[in-house]
Amino acid sequence: MKRVLAVDVGGTKFAAAVVAQDGTVAIRSERVHLDADPDAVLAAVVADVLAGPVDAVGIGTAGPLDPVTGTVSPVNIPNWRDFPLADAVRRLTPNRPAVAIAGDAQCMAIGECWRGxxxxxxxxxxxxxxxxxxxxxxxxxxxxxxxxxxxxxxxxxxxxxxxxxxxxxxxxxxxxxxxxxxxxxxxxxxxxxxxxxxxxxxxxxxxxxxxxxxxxxxxxxxxxxxxxxxxxxxxxxxxxxxxxxxxxxxxxxxxxxxxxxxxxxxxxxxxxxxxxxxxALGRDAGLVGAAALAFAQVSADPPLRTEAVV
Incomplete structure (x- = not known):
């Protein structure tokens, strides 16, 4: 069974999870980045859950974002302007898989439609x-x-x-x-x-x-x-x-x-x-939706079709 890394970037908190193909969240972590270096918190929250290669990565992020370049400029993270989020997360994974990215609320909607x-x-x-x-x-x-x-x-x-x-x-x-x-x-x-x-x-x-x-x-x-x-x-x-x-x-x-x-x-x-x-999915909704984005890149029977990949 394939596994993907899902990342949820919010205005004050980051979450990450390894998600199975049935939408089950296998392992999850969440950290507050308010008044902390968001780059360091991102690396830490991914390290919390990632113990080896994954098949793909899905990211839901506060925006605006550029899905072509994978850069983001979240309104509530002032020091992230044109931040290369997709590349940053890709570098944190051992096998550099494909990364799909969309807005955090878009991922929440996807997650609730898939499993919520x-x-x-x-x-x-x-x-x-x-x-x-x-x-x-x-x-x-x-x-x-x-x-x-x-x-x-x-x-x-x-x-x-x-x-x-x-x-x-x-x-x-x-x-x-x-x-x-x-x-x-x-x-x-x-x-x-x-x-x-x-x-x-x-x-x-x-x-x-x-x-x-x-x-x-x-x-x-x-x-x-x-x-x-x-x-x-x-x-x-x-x-x-x-x-x-x-x-x-x-x-x-x-x-x-x-x-x-x-x-x-x-x-x-x-x-x-x-x-x-x-x-119905609470704090996991964005992660489940981000995982659906990732599975759309690597599964023969994905939960949805989307082109949000960089």
């Missing part, structure tokens, strides 16, 4: 709500990466034209309204006082306990996400939206305001028919 909560329908939006907000599209049953490999950048969709500036250079992006750090900033501005850490996990716990400022932060984020989902549905005729990422662990605290935001909107019936659900 996404339905067998033709049009699915996968959304990662974490340090940033990412999106990945499955259209006509296949990943849609776009001409530059960056399709589905939901986090940089304009929600509020007069809204706060985003590190990407735009104003009022979804990411500055609905990411975990954005929710925390909004709650703090409303007077929220965290007991331990000022992070999205504690904010979600306080919202579940009825804290008004925490609930208001999730309400604002849910409204922004609802706008983004319905706008995407109007463009892509979605069957489902699957939400993952660290903030998705909040469950109903996040889903309920999204659903309320959708219920407040009218619109054409086809753009309202999708459902919204939390992903």
């Amino acid at each position: 909560a996404a339905p067998a329908g033709r049009a699915v939006l996968g959304v990662v709500v974490s340090t940033g907000v990412g999106g990945g599209l499955i259209l006509d049953g296949r990943p849609y990466l776009g001409p530059t490999g960056n399709a589905g950048q939901l986090g940089h969709m304009t929600i509020d034209p007069g809204g706060p500036p985003c590190p990407c250079g735009n104003l009022g992006c979804l990411e500055v309204l609905a990411s975990g750090p954005a929710m925390v900033r909004h709650a703090l501005a409303l007077g929220w006082t965290p007991r331990t850490a000022a992070d999205a996990a504690e904010l979600a716990a306080d919202a579940a306990r009825g804290n008004a400022a925490a609930l208001a932060a999730f309400d604002r984020a849910g409204e922004a996400l609802a706008v983004a989902f319905q706008t995407t549905a109007a463009m892509c005729d979605l069957d489902a939206v699957v939400v993952g990422g660290g903030v998705a662990a909040a469950g109903p605290v996040l889903l309920d305001p999204i659903r309320r935001g959708l219920a407040r909107r009218g619109g054409l019936a086809f753009a309202r028919r999708f459902d919204v659900r939390i992903g």
